[in-house]
Amino acid sequence: MQPRRSSRLRQSLETPSSPTSLTYPGSSSCQRKYSRKRLRRCTLVTPPPEHEVESLSEDNSGDDESDASQEETVCDNPQGEQPDEFLQKGPRYEESRREFQTLVQANPALLRPSKVPINSRFATVEATDRYQDLKNRKFLIQYRLPLDEENFQDVKKVIVDSGPIYTVMDSDPFKPCVVIQFIANLLDAEPRGDGVAVYVKGSLVNFSPNLINSLYLIPACEEDPDWTTYNIDRVCAFLTNNRMRRWEDMSSKFLTATNQVLYKLVCAN
Known part of the structure; x- marks a missing residue:
């Protein structure tokens, strides 16, 4: 008798390395000790750690440590490889980076906020306050759908037919500290094109619905x-x-x- 999908999802959370369950890549922690722990396990997916958010010091030592942690925790993940029928994410991401770099090389002012930020991490004092309110909140980790799993082919068909298949394929580890800083600075973002420019780690970065749709190959939606x-x-x-x-x-x-x-x-x- 075919098990219900809800029970299989519960099993997937209990056994994240199982090839027959939905998986989630988790987040890279701001603390190196967690990265070492995950490196020794080297499981197919990275469960979300109980992370501590970096302090609000003026320097970027917390960010530097987070960057090193990110490099250490990334290991080969055969379950995350995309089947030949889908486009690889690497070239898409690189193309987006090249387009942005071309823009800022022609106009370096695009990286600079119109108002002087208070430090290299926050645009305003209000953003610092928002960071304090957000830093202890938990992240909702995205699921990754195992596309070659027979039991999920019906789910795969629905998502492929509707368009957002890459949103359940291209889930990556993330740095909680940077994400929280981004959200804290979002209300102070400057209008740009069809979206906004958000202050992140000393520079403005573009953020828009069209950018998201292009990265995830989302068709135009009515x-x-x-x-x-x-x-x-x-x-x-x-x-x-x-x-x-x-x-x-x-x-x-x-x-x-x-x-x-x-x-x-x-x-x-």
């Missing part, structure tokens, strides 16, 4: 239809294969096996 015009009871029946026909009785546990996996991917990714 505006979402007004969901309030749909019969929500019919939607429940469709998602549960007629197990539930009323919104008042709806629960995620009644979703079909495929929709349970899709639901968890949508919530996490």
Whole structure:
């Protein structure tokens, strides 16, 4: 009897190195001791550590240590390799970097904020306060879908047909300190093109929906239809294969096996 997807997802969290489960790459910690621990395990995926956020000192010693930790924790991950039917992420990322470097070489002022930042990490005092509020929050780690796993081919088909397949393929380790700094500085971002320029580690970086879509090969999307015009009871029946026909009785546990996996991917990714 085929196990339910929800049970398989629970197993995946308990056994992250299993080749038959959804995986998550986790984050690279700001502390070297965690990187050594993960390096000795060298599992196929990196579980999210209990990380400590670097201090708010003026220097960048915490960032330097984070960079070294990132290099140490990255090891070969055959489970993360993309099948031949999909484009490799390396060339796409390099092309994006080259385009940005070409822009700043022609106009170095693009890297400099219009207002003098308070230090190399924060644009304003308010950004420092936001960092303090954010630094102890936990990250929601993205899932990576094992594309060659037979039990998930139905899920893979839905995601491929709808477009965002690369969002469940190209999940990488990340530096929590840098991500939190980015979010803290986001409210002070400067308008640029169809997006904004955000202050990160001493320079402005571009951030926009088009940039995200180009990196993840997301097709152009139309505006979402007004969901309030749909019969929500019919939607429940469709998602549960007629197990539930009323919104008042709806629960995620009644979703079909495929929709349970899709639901968890949508919530996490």
